[in-house]
Amino acid sequence: MADLTEPDIIVLGCGNPNRSDDGVGPRVIALLRDKCLPPQVRLFDVGTDGMTAMYRARGATHLVVVDARVPGGNPGAVYEVPGEVLAAPPAKGAGLHEFRWDHALYAGRRIYGDTYPATVVVLLIEAATLDLGLALSPSVEASAQSVAQRVRGLIDDWLAA
Numbered sequence: 001m002a003d004l005t006e007p008d009i010i011v012l013g014c015g016n017p018n019r020s021d022d023g024v025g026p027r028v029i030a031l032l033r034d035k036c037l038p039p040q041v042r043l044f045d046v047g048t049d050g051m052t053a054m055y056r057a058r059g060a061t062h063l064v065v066v067d068a069r070v071p072g073g074n075p076g077a078v079y080e081v082p083g084e085v086l087a088a089p090p091a092k093g094a095g096l097h098e099f100r101w102d103h104a105l106y107a108g109r110r111i112y113g114d115t116y117p118a119t120v121v122v123l124l125i126e127a128a129t130l131d132l133g134l135a136l137s138p139s140v141e142a143s144a145q146s147v148a149q150r151v152r153g154l155i156d157d158w159l160a161a
Helices: 020-033 050-057 101-115 138-160
Strands: 009-014 041-047 062-069 078-082 119-126
Touching: 009 020, 009 050, 009 138, 020 041, 020 062, 020 119, 020 138, 041 050, 050 101, 062 101, 062 138, 078 138, 119 138
Parallel strands: 009 041, 009 062, 062 119
Antiparallel strands: 078 119
């Protein structure tokens, strides 16, 4: 059981690494695994599975979600958004395959209440392409490096508070 006097931090990398820049969330998780992180931090590559995202976040005090953002003309741009801004209910009749991490934020809070993270930060990296392929574009790879550093900064700040 986690020490309730200290933050319990979950970092979720979301996305499909078979669709080029959509794999940036899992890439950030891989970069963070190479760092010496404190034991209060757990890293998960949840792919595109919103239900897994919801289950993994349960019980944490702090949550970071990293994902790609659809291309909009500024590849590699990083957007940091509070989770409550992006939490959204799933469409009525939507199946599990349509259940995304933004639905997980919404549903997790309603289902698990106070055992769902109170502090949620979403880091979105704008994709250059979502075509089939395994490599990140250069601008998105550079942003993955900086987002990994930003996540480490958030972790350090939360643990120091």
